Amino acid sequence: MEDLTLLSGRQWIINQKDSSTLEDCSKVPVIENGLCNRCGSKVECKLPSGKLYCRACIGLGRANEGDILVRCQNASQFSKLPNGGMTWNGQLTTLQQKISDNLVLNFKQKKSSLVHAVTGAGKTEMLFQLIAECMKNGKRACIATPRIDVVNELFPRFEAAFAEIEIGKYHGREYQEPNLDQLTICTTHQLLKFYEAFDLLVIDEVDSFPYVGNDQLHFAAKNAVKKDGVRVYLTATPTEDLLEEVKQGKIEILKLNRRFHGGLLPVPREKLFIKPFLNKKGQIHANLLAEVKKVVKSEHPLLIFVPRIEQIPIYLAALKKKLKDNNVKIVGVHAQDSQRIEKVAAFRERKYDILLTTTILERGVTFKNVWVIIVAADDPIYTAASLVQIAGRVGRAKEDKTGLVLYCYHRYTKNIRSSIKQIKGMNK
């Protein structure tokens, strides 16, 4: 905590006994009126002393009643590079260019935007000119996303596109000394460490877990931008609260219905099953197995979604048994899997043919040429939005625009119907 310039825009907790004088910093009690000032959560749990502490943001160090939240607000200085440090010289499609121009214009006018783009529309590329505009003026930007996988995917792309800018990467699985970066790429959780830090805050995948419906993260996102800062939300399925802000004129909606290669979203195929997907002996339904084998034969990597974590090992065993003669490599991954990142990376490198998973992988993560089978697409765990997202994994590469998205179901649900309607609607 010695060099305060590196901590500009950040907030952290000190013990009240800690009497160090921190210039350029504002100080507020971290717990106030039963609320946590760091994460906005209601604070209910007590220590034996009777003092409250916040469970919601405890991963960043326990906030106890009586502690002080220090907010470093000295103005950060960055050099103004003529082109905003952008080294990317790729081409945008006409439609992408239009969105990109709009984002730049809105930023100049200090107006927030919501980009509603179908999955695979090339959202990242559309951000480059916006970021460059921000950097060019010596201002500070942050791209936040709910998921670590997406942070890991975005970081190298921005590193390549902005070779002259110092980019910070922060997420909970990698310890990183706080630094004063002109561009920060982090998880939405990390935003809890910032206070009025950014002139521009982009939130990618706003509709995905854990950001969606999480008051704590919404609070953090609100706190992290400067009072006159600009927010940009990116999503394939806008949430109600954002649409409400659009209606109230607080943010402008920018729509892009075409994928960057101009292709359409693959419309899912539906397959009705009468008997259970797994019988009592743990054997997989012959028709389901046949579908899996077809994909394997086509040499496309296959994502199989099952509704619940507990089902992953069961399906894994059943599939392994049936496919062992075909020399097929299968792996299962779920949200609490400690090897999640490694497994996903190995699947991307085609070290596995099949990745068995739950909805955690529904968004943001791209796999080249991947095809998808959803087992029990009628399960209530799949909302229409998540089905659209899952379907959006497929057909993203230029040379392979179509692909299989297969819904396996027992009961045709409203969500299945609505997701197909949405996909067809976006293809019009």
Added chain:
Amino acid sequence: MRQCLLCEQEFIPPIKFAQIFSLKNFRQPKICFHCLNQFEKLTGNRCSVCSKMMEQGIICSDCKKWQKIYQGEVLHNSALYRYNSAFHDLMVAYKRRGDYVLREVLQELSWDYLSKTEFDYYIPVPTSPGHQVKRQFDTISAVYGDIVSLTPLLAKKEGSHAQGEKNKEERLKTPQSFFIDKTIKIKENIQTGKVLLLDDIYTTGRTLYHARDCLKSRFPGMHIESFSICR
């Protein structure tokens, strides 16, 4: 509907058969079925001394070592769960982050067993005073104090490091750091009383043997066993 202390999902606690016909107040479960299932009960072949799960054999290698050092006077330890990654995560959240409310999860895991034991004294293994000041609670007493009545006869010297920060070899070489807290009132029968030492995790046994050494030096006639949730 209740909210799970670990995953925060809403869950419906299962109703036990006995609960319907009982007038007693049942302790409400604090964690959901899925989270509970992450904790692996010790089953199958186990070390007859310390409860460690083993492929085969009667006494584990750790206990064989203690057998030699203490000329057969081993410490009998009961344990309920295996120290797997779910337990590791729980202990990190509870001890390192200081999430005090998680003591209720540890209580849920040990309540049934511990409340049925019959010892004259339950003595918690103390944590280092430095850590306790920082956390603002004692990790062991906070768990067991609600289940049995504690006699905090042991205290820990300042400056001794937590076992969790050491590797196995360093743990075994750790010097004795416990002493008897003379301010605690004790009854006459403690000299020959039945005592259960309480700890959270049994890793090498070093801590618990030290605790026993310390008690034995003052009360040679004491009958001492130990309990840890994990082995």
